[in-house]
Amino acid sequence: MNDFYAWAAIGLIILASTTGDVLLSHSMKKVGDVGELWKRRGIFAVVGRILTTPTFGLGVMAMSVAFYSLLFGLSWGNLSLVVPASASLTFVANAVAARIFLHERVGRRRWIAALLVAAGVVLMAV
Amino acid sequence: MTFRKYLVLAGITVFSTAGDSLLARGMKQLGSVSLHNIPSLLLAILNPWVAFGIVFLLAFFACYMSALSWADLTYVLPATSLAYVLVALIGHFRLHEAISPTRWVGITLIAAGVGFVAAGPSVTTHPPVENAHMASQATVSHEVES
Numbered sequence: 001m002n003d004f005y006a007w008a009a010i011g012l013i014i015l016a017s018t019t020g021d022v023l024l025s026h027s028m029k030k031v032g033d034v035g036e037l038w039k040r041r042g043i044f045a046v047v048g049r050i051l052t053t054p055t056f057g058l059g060v061m062a063m064s065v066a067f068y069s070l071l072f073g074l075s076w077g078n079l080s081l082v083v084p085a086s087a088s089l090t091f092v093a094n095a096v097a098a099r100i101f102l103h104e105r106v107g108r109r110r111w112i113a114a115l116l117v118a119a120g121v122v123l124m125a126v
Numbered sequence: 127m128t129f130r131k132y133l134v135l136a137g138i139t140v141f142s143t144a145g146d147s148l149l150a151r152g153m154k155q156l157g158s159v160s161l162h163n164i165p166s167l168l169l170a171i172l173n174p175w176v177a178f179g180i181v182f183l184l185a186f187f188a189c190y191m192s193a194l195s196w197a198d199l200t201y202v203l204p205a206t207s208l209a210y211v212l213v214a215l216i217g218h219f220r221l222h223e224a225i226s227p228t229r230w231v232g233i234t235l236i237a238a239g240v241g242f243v244a245a246g247p248s249v250t251t252h253p254p255v256e257n258a259h260m261a262s263q264a265t266v267s268h269e270v271e272s
Binding site: 021050087094107110124 | 210242
């Protein structure tokens, strides 16, 4: 039963963190380069613009679901199962989602990078 | 990519590593949380290790948001995955944990993946619409190094 809870948590982490990453990346692209904005308008303009971007709130909500799923998963499964399994699959899920929803050009270089990292993360846990 | 931007990517790596290990330590102290007392998860933040971990994760989040404002998600994620290597190396050299051959292969794969993505362009620039069909054929050439 512990295994079931652990894998349910892993599935939830992947789904929620991919949703969160896509929403946050989308928001930050709309905000623009925060370094530039900070230099021109100050830190409050940066924070203000981020907080008034609607998808930012949704992204943070998705991330907190992922965060609590992680706490839940860690309390049931081994650190060495939950973290690598969810992390490596999230890399792959993010590459797919970024291509579909963010229209990022995930070329051969980025696919290879995502798969190498995902495989490496799994091996680290063996 | 300026030096400051590489620093932000390094910040993501270091802060997320520190935050995760503190959280893991705190949650191990609290023990298993069952489905019947999910509210106790909300109280988990009262544990000092968890609270300290959250502070680091907030620092991570600030760096992460900054990076996403000037780089692609598919660039930032692999580029910051050196965190896994960092944890293993800290364990090896400071805590004298043994690193098995499989883990060394894992470390090599991650490092190779990071090198692969870091050598490429960091952000997708969309070409003007009339060139879009050409761009899809020559994906890399239209991406601009920033």
